[in-house]
Amino acid sequence: MKFLNYFRGETFARGIHPPQHKETATMPIRRLPFASQLIVHLSQQVGRPAKPLVRVGQEVLRGQPIAAADGFVSVPHHAPVSGVVEAIRLHPTANGPWSEAIIIRAHPGSTQEVLWQQPQYLPALDADELIEAVQDTGIVGLGGGVFPTHAKLKVPKEWPVDTLVVNGCECEPYLTSDHRIMVEKPADIIAGIGIVRQLLGGPRAIIGIEDNKMDAVEAIRACLPDDGTISVEAVPTKYPQGAGEMLIKTLVGREVPPDSRSYQIGAYVQNVVTLAQMGALMPRGLGFIERVITVVGTAVEKPGNYLVPIGTPLRFLLDCVGARDEFLEVVFGGPMMGQAVASLDTPITKGVSGILVFRGREVAERTMRKTYPCIKCGECVESCPMGLNPSALGMLAAKRQYELMSERYFLGTCFECGSCSYVCPANIPLVQQFRVAKRILREKAA
Amino acid sequence: MESLSNLAVSGAFMAGLGVVLALMLAFANKKLYVFEDPRIGEVEELLPKSNCGACGQAGCRDFAEKVVHGDIIPAQCTVNTQQQRQGIADLLGVAAGTVEKKVARLACGGGQHVAFLRARYEGLKTCRAAAVVSGGGKECAWGCLGLADCATVCTFDAIAMDRHGLPQVDSEKCTACNDCVEVCPKGLFSLEPVSHRLWVACKNQADGDTAEASCEVACTACGKCVADAPLKLMQLANNLAVVNYDCNDRATRAPIERCPTGAIVWFDTPDRPAKGAAAKRILRNDPLPLRH
Numbered sequence: 153m154k155f156l157n158y159f160r161g162e163t164f165a166r167g168i169h170p171p172q173h174k175e176t177a178t179m180p181i182r183r184l185p186f187a188s189q190l191i192v193h194l195s196q197q198v199g200r201p202a203k204p205l206v207r208v209g210q211e212v213l214r215g216q217p218i219a220a221a222d223g224f225v226s227v228p229h230h231a232p233v234s235g236v237v238e239a240i241r242l243h244p245t246a247n248g249p250w251s252e253a254i255i256i257r258a259h260p261g262s263t264q265e266v267l268w269q270q271p272q273y274l275p276a277l278d279a280d281e282l283i284e285a286v287q288d289t290g291i292v293g294l295g296g297g298v299f300p301t302h303a304k305l306k307v308p309k310e311w312p313v314d315t316l317v318v319n320g321c322e323c324e325p326y327l328t329s330d331h332r333i334m335v336e337k338p339a340d341i342i343a344g345i346g347i348v349r350q351l352l353g354g355p356r357a358i359i360g361i362e363d364n365k366m367d368a369v370e371a372i373r374a375c376l377p378d379d380g381t382i383s384v385e386a387v388p389t390k391y392p393q394g395a396g397e398m399l400i401k402t403l404v405g406r407e408v409p410p411d412s413r414s415y416q417i418g419a420y421v422q423n424v425v426t427l428a429q430m431g432a433l434m435p436r437g438l439g440f441i442e443r444v445i446t447v448v449g450t451a452v453e454k455p456g457n458y459l460v461p462i463g464t465p466l467r468f469l470l471d472c473v474g475a476r477d478e479f480l481e482v483v484f485g486g487p488m489m490g491q492a493v494a495s496l497d498t499p500i501t502k503g504v505s506g507i508l509v510f511r512g513r514e515v516a517e518r519t520m521r522k523t524y525p526c527i528k529c530g531e532c533v534e535s536c537p538m539g540l541n542p543s544a545l546g547m548l549a550a551k552r553q554y555e556l557m558s559e560r561y562f563l564g565t566c567f568e569c570g571s572c573s574y575v576c577p578a579n580i581p582l583v584q585q586f587r588v589a590k591r592i593l594r595e596k597a598a
Numbered sequence: 599m600e601s602l603s604n605l606a607v608s609g610a611f612m613a614g615l616g617v618v619l620a621l622m623l624a625f626a627n628k629k630l631y632v633f634e635d636p637r638i639g640e641v642e643e644l645l646p647k648s649n650c651g652a653c654g655q656a657g658c659r660d661f662a663e664k665v666v667h668g669d670i671i672p673a674q675c676t677v678n679t680q681q682q683r684q685g686i687a688d689l690l691g692v693a694a695g696t697v698e699k700k701v702a703r704l705a706c707g708g709g710q711h712v713a714f715l716r717a718r719y720e721g722l723k724t725c726r727a728a729a730v731v732s733g734g735g736k737e738c739a740w741g742c743l744g745l746a747d748c749a750t751v752c753t754f755d756a757i758a759m760d761r762h763g764l765p766q767v768d769s770e771k772c773t774a775c776n777d778c779v780e781v782c783p784k785g786l787f788s789l790e791p792v793s794h795r796l797w798v799a800c801k802n803q804a805d806g807d808t809a810e811a812s813c814e815v816a817c818t819a820c821g822k823c824v825a826d827a828p829l830k831l832m833q834l835a836n837n838l839a840v841v842n843y844d845c846n847d848r849a850t851r852a853p854i855e856r857c858p859t860g861a862i863v864w865f866d867t868p869d870r871p872a873k874g875a876a877a878k879r880i881l882r883n884d885p886l887p888l889r890h
Contacts, residue, residue, distance in 0.1 A: 241805060479888075492731050494736075
């Protein structure tokens with residue numbers, strides 16, 4: 153395999169090459185209008201839900217904090233629109249269980265102007281103040297991890313970080329929102345990298361972008377500072393190149409051991425959009441209230457990259473892009489790792505990077521093929537980027553041997569990229585079984 | 599000649615080794631002997647050996663040890679019949695005792711004919727797997743998914759799915775082993791003594807209108823049952839009526855009579871819940887259509 157790498161550049165082992173479908177890559181970011189009612193969930197992140205700061209009936213300004221962080225691993229939320237707080241009640245989420253949400257009725261004349269800000273001079277802040285400033289923006293890992301960014305930035309002192317890996321791979325098929333931000337807002341990304349470098353003690357920064365996005369590589373190269381601290385590298389297009397562990401392997405050549413964090417090997421990964429948002433919001437002290445989302449799929453009349461206010465109901469968004477069918481298959485995120493959504497009342501949350509909308513019957517015909525028993529062909533083993541044995545894991549999951557899966561077969565290191573399910577000729581829903589197993593193990597541990 | 603003596607030496611050596619090892623074994627047998635009550639084995643023979651854990655012990659062997667020890671009473675094994683329990687009691691010369699029978703009960707009445715679906719789930723046909731995919735597609739996020747994880751896991755064949763996709767517990771067969779309680783991803787099962795006759799068959803925590811829009815038999819937290827119930831027997835919490843079983847001796851049928859949806863029921867017998875007179879009649883038998 154080393155021999156082949158000589159021709160196509162160093163990258164991680166195994167992985168897959170699904171069709172890319174990046175049709176929206178050339179479509180500039182456009183704004184979506186406000187829905188009449190926006191729903192801001194108090195829990196859009198990993199960690200504790202935020203605490204509401206507003207009462208029912210209170211007027212809020214666009215950008216004003218409406219919920220405060222509850223503890224360190226939590227983030228505040230901001231009003232995405234000027235309006236009146238209509239209710240604070242349970243509302244459906246994409247995950248399933250309903251959770252508390254602040255429901256804001258938008259003023260009819262609400263403008264895009266952000267009326268609430270607190271400008272600050274970032275280079276004057278020390279590390280703790282800077283981390284607090286990150287928390288105040290309410291930014292979470294926008295690549296889909298939704299872990300509070302400020303908490304991730306608190307790297308223990310005993311682990312010096314020498315490389316900041318900026319993840320601009322966007323290896324999921326269909327999604328192009330990261331791509332458009334890299335093309336349109338390279339200055340924000342450089343500013344965000346500056347903030348993180350200030351926090352981590354000035355490591356070198358490498359921006360990794362898959363080589364199917366050369367226009368993004370060039371756009372960022374044109375903005376790089378002259379001191380050589382930040383570099384851009386085109387990495388081979390292969391799924392899941394955008395997983396933190398894989399990108400570290402490709403760019404830095406180090407491997408993250410199981411049960412360890414990447415900073416323990418001196419690397420720190422941050423998603424490019426998270427950095428762009430930090431660069432754009434933090435100097436002005438703004439809250440994170442809207443994000444770019446790729447809306448695409450066979451059922452969408454007007455696909456594209458839209459700037460959507462957080463809390464926009466899915467139903468309104470689908471009306472705007474003209475997605476109409478008797479049955480829709482709606483997925484938050486990409487086709488490989490995304491999550492099917494059951495209710496059109498679900499609002500957009502901070503972690504949604506793309507929305508795929510297909511005609512339900514089409515999907516049902518294609519995906520609901522019969523499942524056959526495992527013939528141990530080894531395709532899944534050949535595809536697993538973490539070097540696991542999905543075949544054995546799947547058979548254990550069918551027998552409910554969950555402890556064995558985690559102790560002997562390292563279920564915990566699986567990050568559910570979906571490569572094994574994608575290649576399985578027997579159509580076994582491997583990743584779904586792993587998700588169930590992980591959830592049961594989590595419940596038992598709790 | 600020499601070969602013969604070699605043979606004798608090796609034979610003698612092996613015999614000597616055998617004697618030494620036999621002595622060591624005999625010594626160990628005496629020295630390390632642990633007395634085990636022979637009754638433990640006899641009691642174990644009388645137990646069902648299903649190792650279901652309903653008694654709260656680690657298995658039938660553990661149960662037998664504890665019964666012989668006198669830590670627990672024979673009646674604690676809920677799988678045995680009264681006759682078998684008496685057999686154990688006679689063997690040990692103790693009273694069999696009585697333990698109130700518990701049954702698994704489902705806190706949901708939302709079958710396909712009364713509870714709306716938001717989306718159709720397609721994938722691994724287990725409740726666990728469906729619950730991971732956006733909650734499983736039922737409009738009520740708390741309700742039974744009807745994919746029969748409980749019926750599959752039940753060792754005693756006590757749970758069967760009815761035609762509306764709701765599990766029905768056969769109280770005769772149910773041993774209260776807790777398996778269905780653990781397997782349900784929505785946490786709808788609980789083990790209830792049969793004397794708990796008043797039962798709220800709903801866990802929907804949404805406000806009344808939202809709850810009733812998602813399921814016709816949802817508890818809307820209207821409060822009529824609380825008003826009609828004897829003092830402190832019932833209360834409202836999280837948009838749900840809650841029975842306070844500490845006051846169960848005061849329980850009557852009164853709270854169910856005015857319930858508009860029939861979410862609160864009265865178990866005349868452990869298998870037959872009765873709805874109040876004011877509960878809306880459900881005449882529909884077919885599943886409700888998908889509602890986006």
